[in-house]
Amino acid sequence: MKKNAIIYIDDTHAQVTKAFEKQARIFGTPEYREWRAYRQDFPSAQMVTKTIKKNTSKRTYKNLTYANMERFLNMQPNGKALIKEFNDQKETAAIQQNPYRAVLAWFLAKFPKYDEYKAFFADNGEAAEPTAEDADNLKVVSNF
Structure with a gap:
């Protein structure tokens, strides 16, 4: 399990995970207390979350079973x-x-x-809006 931690970047920025950032915003959580202690040392520090670059040219075959x-x-x-x-x-x-x-x-x-x-x-393949003719052709049977 990955532990949520604060990584020092400089006096004004600290890198955190998204989970840490989310929990640090909730009063009373361990992450909140840790962030508060960090801010005592670096009062102007801001949380920065690392973003992962996605490969837009990656070919996926999700539905090709x-x-x-x-x-x-x-x-x-x-x-x-x-x-x-x-x-x-x-x-x-x-x-x-x-x-x-x-x-x-x-x-x-x-x-x-x-x-x-x-x-x-x-x-x-975009679904077209059903017409009145389509509605007439549909017969709905309900047991309710």
């Missing part, structure tokens, strides 16, 4: 052959240290434009 890969493969014109190849890849990758990464590498090599496919649905 085995099930979603299989659904995508089923929608292809040669889906049955692709599913067989996919299952073979899963079997082969089972001996790897990280089988998912091996199957993912195969999938992305097989479908290099998959990212464009995702972007198409992200841009055009």
